[in-house]
Amino acid sequence: MLKIEDLSKSFGGLMAIHHLSLDVYEGEIVGLIGPNGSGKTTLFNLISGLLKPNSGRIVLSDRDITYLSSHNICRMGIARTFQLTKPFLQMTALENVMVGKAFGCTSTWNMKKVEEEAKRILEFIGLDEKSMWKASSLGVVERKRLELARALATKPKLLLLDEMMAGLTPTEVEESIMLVKKIRDSGVTLIVVEHVMEAILGLSDRIIVLNAGEKIAEGSPQDVVHNPKVIEAYLGEEAFTDFGS
Amino acid sequence: MLAQWKKSFIFGGFLALLVLLPLLTSRSDILTWTCLTFQYILLSQSWNILGGYAGQVNLGHAAFFGIGALTTRYVWLWGFPLPLALLLGSLIATVFAFFIGLPAFRLRGIYFVIGTLVLAEILRIIVDTRFPVASVLPAETLLTYSLVSRYYLSLLGAILAVFTVYFISHSRLGLGMRAIREDEDAAKTSGVGILQYKLSAFLISTFLAGFAGGIFAYYMVAVQPGYVFSPAWTFDSVVIVFVGGIGTIVGPIFGSVFFVILKQWLSLHLPGGLHLAVFGILFILVVLYIPDGFIELVRRFTKG
Numbered sequence: 001m002l003k004i005e006d007l008s009k010s011f012g013g014l015m016a017i018h019h020l021s022l023d024v025y026e027g028e029i030v031g032l033i034g035p036n037g038s039g040k041t042t043l044f045n046l047i048s049g050l051l052k053p054n055s056g057r058i059v060l061s062d063r064d065i066t067y068l069s070s071h072n073i074c075r076m077g078i079a080r081t082f083q084l085t086k087p088f089l090q091m092t093a094l095e096n097v098m099v100g101k102a103f104g105c106t107s108t109w110n111m112k113k114v115e116e117e118a119k120r121i122l123e124f125i126g127l128d129e130k131s132m133w134k135a136s137s138l139g140v141v142e143r144k145r146l147e148l149a150r151a152l153a154t155k156p157k158l159l160l161l162d163e164m165m166a167g168l169t170p171t172e173v174e175e176s177i178m179l180v181k182k183i184r185d186s187g188v189t190l191i192v193v194e195h196v197m198e199a200i201l202g203l204s205d206r207i208i209v210l211n212a213g214e215k216i217a218e219g220s221p222q223d224v225v226h227n228p229k230v231i232e233a234y235l236g237e238e239a240f241t242d243f244g245s
Numbered sequence: 246m247l248a249q250w251k252k253s254f255i256f257g258g259f260l261a262l263l264v265l266l267p268l269l270t271s272r273s274d275i276l277t278w279t280c281l282t283f284q285y286i287l288l289s290q291s292w293n294i295l296g297g298y299a300g301q302v303n304l305g306h307a308a309f310f311g312i313g314a315l316t317t318r319y320v321w322l323w324g325f326p327l328p329l330a331l332l333l334g335s336l337i338a339t340v341f342a343f344f345i346g347l348p349a350f351r352l353r354g355i356y357f358v359i360g361t362l363v364l365a366e367i368l369r370i371i372v373d374t375r376f377p378v379a380s381v382l383p384a385e386t387l388l389t390y391s392l393v394s395r396y397y398l399s400l401l402g403a404i405l406a407v408f409t410v411y412f413i414s415h416s417r418l419g420l421g422m423r424a425i426r427e428d429e430d431a432a433k434t435s436g437v438g439i440l441q442y443k444l445s446a447f448l449i450s451t452f453l454a455g456f457a458g459g460i461f462a463y464y465m466v467a468v469q470p471g472y473v474f475s476p477a478w479t480f481d482s483v484v485i486v487f488v489g490g491i492g493t494i495v496g497p498i499f500g501s502v503f504f505v506i507l508k509q510w511l512s513l514h515l516p517g518g519l520h521l522a523v524f525g526i527l528f529i530l531v532v533l534y535i536p537d538g539f540i541e542l543v544r545r546f547t548k549g
Contacts, residue, residue, distance in 0.1 A: 048434050049434075050430055050434065069433075070430075071434075071437055073434075074433075074435060074436040086430060086431035087427075087428075087431070088427035088431065089428075090492075098420060099432070099435050100435045102436075103417075103437045104436045105436075107436060108417075109417050111415065111416065114417075150431075154435060154436055
């Protein structure tokens, strides 16, 4: 579904992504892990069009989307969440989701339909009681769910989740894992960036490991966890060594 | 708060009163002040569209007011029918906006604010130097000058402005504009075309500003061309919108009423242009302490 071909991105002298190539297949959940600064969020920014690469291509279902503008990439079926949530603060939760519905893949001017569908999605996510609350009065966890709802409202084929689980309690992590699986079952392909290891190992069909902008490992969760290169990259990173064996 | 039908009833009743006012009184001062209030509602609502809903602070608003004013004035005085003159005034202002908007919106944040102000000032200086002589209505037109017709035209302008803002706030346009105001990156990745929506807000805003200028040009007996490009038109609009309630439908209406009343009262009691200082201080206080304007204050009180 998604092909990253020899992608490179540098900021000044710093190589954030270095000749990276990877594939994502339809229907799978790909876990994307790597130490801090390995380029995961930069990759998401490149895929969603917020950044343009120095070289290389990004291809979605045989269409080159490398230099498309973000809103067109969204219309083509790619949605994302942000590591530090970016809600539309002065708008209600319902309006936040309505933006996704009104401007996403099923872009429409019919505000009634938009509102109904947005309500449905908020119910699915579990935020319907607070639909008329301003996003600014929502807590961090609720804002993450709202961001997910807004992304889902665009009816994506590919959903990029950037550290959805950070700061969640174990119960909340469990719920989120079930939610993500439900989303995949509804026909969405996912790339999930996470530091919470139980989540990544529990969710991913396949894991890709980045370090310093390069892919250092790829495979099933079990293979990756025991890969010496991966363990070395994470040396000193608490989250990984906790789960090392 | 109030049931929908009660709101509509009050609104309708009030509107009827405004329509009937020239029949109920012949006092030219009341009609003049109300007429000016309507014009301020039109001008401030037009700024509200780009500044309040889309969140883009355009400090060059006076440029479009001025372009609309001069275009309408000259086309009308050359003998063309007034409706055509007004339409041309609004359209030319919008065309200008289109060509200014394309490069201007590439400027981020504060640079857009300064850039628009600079452009408007350049335009004012050019007009002031090339057309220093005031345009005065010819004798025949002066004899048939009717305040009442100008009153109704201004009322029409105000109604048009309010309905435009109402429509925007309930449509996909408004949703997109507000998303851009809140967070451009999040709006982008949710499918909102940034340049497209900023430009749309800009064009609607400047069309109405040009219309306001045109109405003003028709209203004034004598107009010095540079005057309609004065930054005071921009800043009056900004003060009205912020004091009344930025990004709301009703805010600029209350703001305009408040502004006109206060301005009249102050200019009677304070020397020279000191009333401008009062507005400056008021603006600062509002932005610091009640950034959502008086409308929000009222809402909070009535919610209890």
